[in-house]
Amino acid sequence: MRHETPTAGPVAARVAALNARYRNHAAIAVLRRAISDPEVGRVALVSSFGAESVVLLHMISVIDRATPVLFIDTQMLFAETLAYQTEVAASLGLSDVRTIRARPEALAAHDPDRLLHKTDTDACCALRKTEPLERALAPFDAWITGRKRFQGQTRSRLDFFENEGDQRIKVNPLAHWRPDDVQEYMVNNRLPRHPLVARGYPSIGCAPCTSRVAPGEDPRAGRWRGQDKDECGIHFVDGKMVRGPLPPTPSATDRNEEHQMNVIVTDTGFAADDLSGAFQPADTPGATALDLGPEADVTALAGRLDGVEIIRIAFPAFSDGRGFTLARRLRMMGYGGRLRAAGHVIADQYAMARRTGFDEVEISADLARRQPWEQWQARADWRAHDYQARLRGAG
Ligand code: SF4
Incomplete structure (x- = not known):
């Protein structure tokens, strides 16, 4: 029987206990x-109804x-996926399938011509996947995924239970499965196959971003082919942060333990928050610094950005990529001042922040x-995306 009451206690502690308790259990x-x-x-299964999704769906049933x-x-999926979703849900008798979509007003604002995936796949995934999922997961304490260790280096240390940003637990029952286990389970249980698998698609995402895979290629090679991208952001793993505190640098020690104030990540390391007192509401005329939330309508700022030295954009959750879209749009509008990402941004997102036009992260x-700082520095070839250097004509 599903557990319906909210749980208590820090996520990290519960994840550690769950991993210890179920370490030797089967999927x-x-x-x-x-x-x-x-x-x-309270837990939900998140499913793409892709090539291997039917395994977990069957177990749930x-x-x-x-x-x-x-x-x-x-709304960029293959027609075959939509048909397969209907077929599988009906044949397994799943009684609570919830279809999640981006808000129409968000699509109208950020991707009115449905071409965002051609210029910025990260922003497109944030708009069409990450943000809708974040909303849908709000009532849940945990979510189940089909991720597996064999699926790549970023997943090679996957545990059954993960801490997602100290907010939620991610459950990966198939973490230790090999490709043969998946195939065997589907055969043994006579499960329906996604029709595109037989046509050369061993991993299936959105139609514009999924291509056929040649024999011998990595099964995920057809996802975002030719791009430096192999995750949509939904499975963003900040989890390795929870292995325990890492040795701080002297500057971090000084700032964190003595003053407990926010710190700024810049290209040269952690720095003082020299403008923390300067921020004013975005609708304050004459402000030299603006604070924007993820829902901000940047078109309303057109013609009002002269003299604005810095804009700080809030990231309310690790998996919420709307701030990246706002930054990109501000740069496209010609904003040349400093852009700061604030809130739930972690080292793995530094390259993305730089690429979309941010100068710093709070x-x-x-x-x-x-x-x-070394972790931030190691994450990203950010110089390839150094917007300010390009502004100065140096990049
Ligand atoms: S996979 Fe492609 S089309 Fe789908 S949301 Fe991501 S970028 Fe957009």
Whole structure:
């Protein structure tokens, strides 16, 4: 029976306990326990109804077919995926499949011509996948994914339970499965196959961003082919932060432990928050610094940006990429001042922040302690995207 009451206690502690408790369990047992263990809480399965999704969907149908299933319809999916989703949900008797889509006003504002994927796949994924999912997950304490260790280096240390930004638990029952396990399960249970698999698509995402894979290629080679991108952002793993505090740099120690103030990530390391007192509401005339939330309408700022020295854009969640879109749009409007990302941004997102036009990132003292400057520096070839250098004609 699903557990319906919210759980208490820090996510990191619950994740550690769950991993210890279920370390030696098989996938179906992990899933069964995840659905009923009070330390997991309210849980949903997030499914793309892609090439291998039917495995978890089948397990859910056996354990409790009323488990909520969140299906993200990016409105860029293959027609075959939509037909397969309907067929699988019906044949397995899943009774709570929720189709998640981007808000129409967000699509109208950020991708009115449906071409954003051609110029900025990260922004497109943030708009069509990450933000809708974040909204859909709001009532849940945990979500189940089909990720597996064999699927690439970024997933090679995947645990059954992960801490997602100290907010939610991510459950990966198939973490230890090999490709043969997946195939065997589908054959043994006579599960329907996604029709595109037989046509050369072993991994299936949106139609514009998925191509056929040649024999011998990595199964995910057809996703965002030719781009430096292999995750849509939904599975962004900040989790390795929870292995424990890392040794802080002297500057981080000084700033975090003595003053407990936010710190700024810049190209030369952590720096003082020299403009923290200068921010004013975005609708304050004559402001030299602006604070924007993720919902801000940047078109309303056209003609009002002269003299604005810095704009700070809030990231309310690790998986919320709307701030990247705002930065990109401000740069496209010609804004040449400083852009600062503030809030839930972590080292893995630094390259993305630079690429979309940010100059700096403002993070909490606690995060700076856990992610010393060296981690930020190691993450990104940010100089390839140094917007300010390009402005100066140096890049
Ligand atoms: S996979 Fe492609 S089309 Fe789908 S949301 Fe991401 S960038 Fe957009």
